[in-house]
Amino acid sequence: MLEILGLAPDEYDLYRVLVESASATPSELASTLDVDVDDVTAYLESLEQRGLVGRHVSGDHEHFTASPPSVAIGSLIVERQRWLRRAEIELERLNELYRKAGDERTASDLVDLVPGRQAGMQRVAQLLRAARREVRLTVRTTKLTTAEYDFAEERRGVERGVRFRVLAERGVLDRPNMLTEFHDGQGIDVRLAPSLPSRLLVVDSEVAMVPVMASPDDLSGGALIVHRSGILDSLIALFEGLWSHGTPLLQSSPSSPDDLEETDARILRLLNAGLTDHKVSNQLGLSARTVQRRMSRLMERAGVETRLQLGVAAKQRGWL
The missing domain is CATH 1.10.10.10 (Winged helix-like DNA-binding domain superfamily/Winged helix DNA-binding domain)
Structure with a gap:
């Protein structure tokens, strides 16, 4: 101790x-x-x-x-x-x-090469540990369907007060209980996109990291570290553009109306983000039958007959 x-x-x-x-x-x-x-x-x-x-x-x-x-x-x-x-x-x-x-850097000094997969993963952890204000991160499906990445550094960053914005492909939620990795929205804003062009990490708007290889999931060639420059500004603009079109998964400080159970609120938020019943059940540790039963009960409460109508009613009632 x-x-x-x-x-x-x-x-x-x-x-x-x-x-x-x-x-x-x-x-x-x-x-x-x-x-x-x-x-x-x-x-x-x-x-x-x-x-x-x-x-x-x-x-x-x-x-x-x-x-x-x-x-x-x-x-x-x-x-x-x-x-x-x-x-x-x-x-x-x-x-x-x-x-x-x-201020005296030349063009060749603006980008550093981190050779090899292992060195690249170590640099990711190093950059996350050094974060002081905000981290922008894109997450592709293949990265999260393996056990190699557990979001440990992100969790420590949240504890330090660092804000995280994570833009993830919808496929990442094929991994059961993925929401626990995202702290259920506490300190980490998550948006979903159908697909992303590449992995990207931006720390405090001061440094970014992208894979070397053209394949967005190939880290065998290591990674490029991009320092403050027009290139970094372009990468930040790319992230912000993708972020603006992403679908929010959870709010930073999720809350539910007094008359709505938290489980029902989570189900509505996930379905609103475009997840199927099966993926919702995986994320919340519920059976698909339970999800469907709760949805039917919510539709009865809202006085609607279809899920599309429920989505409209949920927003009107402040459930979303």
Whole structure:
């Protein structure tokens, strides 16, 4: 838990045991933790050097006590915050140097080649981890029908407050429970398109990444990293054009009227996005019969006879 402060898991466990007890000998700690006493002694020496524990002699044995967490751990946190602030200052300085150098870039400097599939996937993760404001991402069907991509970095980005706009081909929803990958719309706006020309990643409107090969799903040749330039502006414009014609899947902060169950609201949103009953059932973990039964009940409530009429009525009633 406190690895970020430089404490190994075993050291933290040892410190916690000491926090819960008045004092203890190395042998008592070894017995409690089921760890070799020599290892416990080494951990205690390490903790003592950092001021987390103190020792005193009682009788023939050395006893150890934990320093107050607010003092011991607090000082580690303050020190780490100091180092992080120094790193932020250095980052700002490097960014300023990078921007100045960018003004002197030649045409050949505007695009970098990342060779190979593995290096390309690593760079994707790196760019997503560096995102601060907004990420634009296109997702093609073939990428999501495999297990290689789990949206882990996107989820971490959302937790940092980064806004994600994901433009995905409708076929991605052939993958069961795909909505769980999209956080059910929380922090990630998703729109669907019948097809997309290529994969595209744009981070903070400062850098973009596209496959090298002409085939939109072939990453064997690696990827191109595009820096601020007319090319980047064109890629952003391409995304925005495709985005404007996409069909919204979920709203950023989905909410349902008080008289409409959340499951029914999800069904309506997915059907409105053009999904079939089968795909809706896959996404929500429901049977096709359940989806159909809920749709029939909604049609009765709205006083309509067809799904087209239900779509109109749902918008009038604020269900969509």
